Every structure is written in C-alpha cells, then in structure tokens.
Amino acid sequence: MEMKLEDLGYNTTIEKYRVEQNLDNFEIGRVATQHKQRYSVKTTKGDFEAEIAGNLRYSAQGREDFPAVGDWVALTIYDDDSAIIHKILPRFSKLSRQVAGRSVEIQVIAANIDYAFLVQSVDRDFNINRIERYLTICHSSKVRSIIVLTKTDLIPEQRITELTNSITQRINDVPVAAISNKTHTGYEALKKMIERGKTYCMLGSSGVGKSTLLNNLFGKSVMRTDVISQSSNKGTHVTSHRELFVLESGGILIDNPGMREVGITDNSDGLETTFDDIINLAQHCKFNDCTHTSEIGCAVLEAVQNGELDRSSYENYLKIEKEKAHFETSARERRKRNKKFGKMVKNYKKNSRNDEY
Ligand SMILES: Nc1nc2c(ncn2[C@@H]2O[C@H](COP(=O)(O)OP(=O)(O)OP(=O)(O)O)[C@@H](O)[C@H]2O)c(=O)[nH]1
Ligand SMILES: [Mg+2]
Numbered sequence: 001m002e003m004k005l006e007d008l009g010y011n012t013t014i015e016k017y018r019v020e021q022n023l024d025n026f027e028i029g030r031v032a033t034q035h036k037q038r039y040s041v042k043t044t045k046g047d048f049e050a051e052i053a054g055n056l057r058y059s060a061q062g063r064e065d066f067p068a069v070g071d072w073v074a075l076t077i078y079d080d081d082s083a084i085i086h087k088i089l090p091r092f093s094k095l096s097r098q099v100a101g102r103s104v105e106i107q108v109i110a111a112n113i114d115y116a117f118l119v120q121s122v123d124r125d126f127n128i129n130r131i132e133r134y135l136t137i138c139h140s141s142k143v144r145s146i147i148v149l150t151k152t153d154l155i156p157e158q159r160i161t162e163l164t165n166s167i168t169q170r171i172n173d174v175p176v177a178a179i180s181n182k183t184h185t186g187y188e189a190l191k192k193m194i195e196r197g198k199t200y201c202m203l204g205s206s207g208v209g210k211s212t213l214l215n216n217l218f219g220k221s222v223m224r225t226d227v228i229s230q231s232s233n234k235g236t237h238v239t240s241h242r243e244l245f246v247l248e249s250g251g252i253l254i255d256n257p258g259m260r261e262v263g264i265t266d267n268s269d270g271l272e273t274t275f276d277d278i279i280n281l282a283q284h285c286k287f288n289d290c291t292h293t294s295e296i297g298c299a300v301l302e303a304v305q306n307g308e309l310d311r312s313s314y315e316n317y318l319k320i321e322k323e324k325a326h327f328e329t330s331a332r333e334r335r336k337r338n339k340k341f342g343k344m345v346k347n348y349k350k351n352s353r354n355d356e357y
Helices: 012-020 053-060 129-140 157-170 187-192 209-218 272-276 275-283 299-305 311-356
Strands: 027-035 038-043 044-054 073-077 085-086 094-098 106-111 117-121 143-148 174-179 197-205 244-248 250-257
Touching: 027 044, 038 073, 038 085, 038 250, 044 053, 044 073, 094 129, 094 174, 106 197, 117 129, 129 143, 129 157, 129 174, 129 272, 143 157, 157 174, 174 197, 187 299, 209 250, 250 299, 272 275, 272 311, 275 299, 299 311
Parallel strands: 044 085, 117 143, 117 197, 143 174, 197 250
Antiparallel strands: 027 038, 027 073, 027 244, 038 044, 073 085, 094 106, 244 250
16 A cells, blocks of 8 residues: 555644754655664655664653654665664654653653544453543543443343443543444444544553454454453563554554553643533532532532532542642652752762872
C-alpha cells in the first residue's frame, strides 16, 4: 500500500510544527514501534529501523524526551536503509501514566492520539470506577474517549443493555460501543466511529480482546492473541509491546499491552472534566475549601444523600482526587530535590575548577 503522510495521520497542525522547526532537510515519519533504543518509523518511502541522534540522547532529561509510539519525527535516511532520528516534533497530545511501582516516574504510553478506545470485557473485567480512571487520564491528555465493551457473546442481550445504561447513567458524552470479537456483532457501528487520518489507542486490562479487535479491523493477524491462564500464568500479558497500524479503510490504530493499574499523573483538569457534575455541585458548597467529606452545607454530600449524585461515582472521585494530590506533592518534592542536586553539582564543578588554578 502506497503510504501518504495523511494516511499516517499527518495534518495541518503537524505541518505547522514542521515549518516552525525548520525541518526542510529532513524526512518526516511516524514512530510505529520501539524496542529499547531502536525505533521502527513509517514514512512515505517505507518503514525504517532508526536510531536516535547523539544530541537527542544527550539532551534528554527523562523518559518523556525520547520518541514514543505515535510520535512524529524528523529523520535522515541513508543509502543502506538505516535512519537516524534527529528531532521529535511537538506532541499535540500525549497519553502517559505512572510507571508501576514507582511514585513519580512518568511513562509516555503513546503520542499524538486523537481517541482512546477504553476496552473492557463484559465479564469480570467490567468496572465503571476504572473507566472513570481512564477517562481522567484521557481528559488531562487532551485525548477523546470511546468506551468499547467486548465479549458481548458471553452474556444475554438484556444484560448488555443494562451494562451500557449503567455506564451512561454515570458518564456523560462518551460514546459506548458493545462488540463481540467472536461474532463481530457491533463491528459496523464501531467502524463508523473510526475516521481516516485519526489515531486510536487501545487501553484496557490484559485479556479483554484489544489485539483480537485490532487484528480483525486490520484484516490480518498482526498481533498475537491468547487465552491467559489466571492460575499458572498470573499477571502475564500476551502483548508486550506497543505498535501502530494503518487500516486500509482509513484510521490508525495502536495496540498496547494490558495495564494492571491505572495510576493518576494528572497535573491538569482531567479529574475536573471527568467529574464535572461534582465540580458544578461544589460551587454551591458553603465553604470554599470544602473537602466534600463531612462539612456542613456541602452541596456534594447533599446530592449523594438525596440520590441526585451516584454514590460510587462520588467515592471514586474522592479516591482519585487523593491520588492526584499525592502525585502532585511527590512531583513537587522531586523537583525540589533535583534543583538542590543541580546546585550541588554546579558548586562541585566550580570548586574543582578553583582547585585546578
Ligand atoms: N468470547 C470472546 N472471546 C474473546 C473476545 N475478544 C477476545 N477474546 C479472547 O480473549 C483472549 C484474549 O484476547 P487478546 O486479544 O489477546 O487480549 P488483549 O486485550 O490483547 O490482552 P493483552 O495483550 O494481554 O493486553 C483470546 O483468547 C481471545 O480469543 C470476544 O469478543 N468474545
Ligand atoms: Mg494484546
């Protein structure tokens, strides 16, 4: 398939970035996969295995400064088909999360994403609290969401309606698609949501059918799929890397390994957007610094008590809000520590120079 940059998701915003950054002498491409420090990049001339230029590596301050899947990059292609990435174009959106086990390190899941498919299967994986977590991440990353319920072949039709309704009762303005990867029920509706030139990233737990869906939409088994044995293979994910695919029907899809936890790394208003009902109610609280837990005249608590606000949604909000506050404090402390360390290094350099003379 002859590839145009537009098929890869190129648009006027990226073109503006390219012009602003004076990148006329470079090829433009999009990162499709990453393995350690090697990247597979899609260009109009084909796919290239690329490494990053030394100055890009040395100027990087953290993981976020390295190319991620979905990134637009400026590269040089050599005659022997090797390529060097010189620059990452500014990201118009960035899905990131906390690295499991550590409190503050951030990992970029994918860059320049238009929509996230929030994939949950209708069996034991189904959990609206978790959907709200993903929504919080997506809102703060400027990524729109589409909720995709899979494995509908496992439950009666009426139950599907119940589950869908329970979502729309709590979550406004996010489309829900209910599909079966086995019978392809719901596929037509889902395909209609996929636009040419837009990028979609699969998010969800392991085993919910992300790769199966991608393979079916792509029309070929490009990602491995498998049954995960819960007892013997606890916590193993079938997919272990991210990869970007361009659909022939238009649309760009990124498969992603299953996520075990959805940590909040939110410094922006993702939480406020996800729970805008609560934020609106909070404006009527008696106290400006109301924590919505025990205060007199709290409009949020009142709404929970009279059934106007869903109690589980309220409790989930408090939990995520606490995590957000914790994340912000840790990030602040880390910045302070880094600053102190930077000063120490500077002083050390100054002193050692003094010693020399
Ligand atoms: N019955 C049924 N089984 C499905 C459906 N979708 C996927 N499966 C099965 O679920 C298992 C896991 O599917 P995968 O596509 O590998 O799941 P995944 O979300 O990619 O998992 P990770 O890569 O580990 O994150 C496979 O055995 C699939 O055949 C579905 O709609 N219905
Ligand atoms: Mg998978």
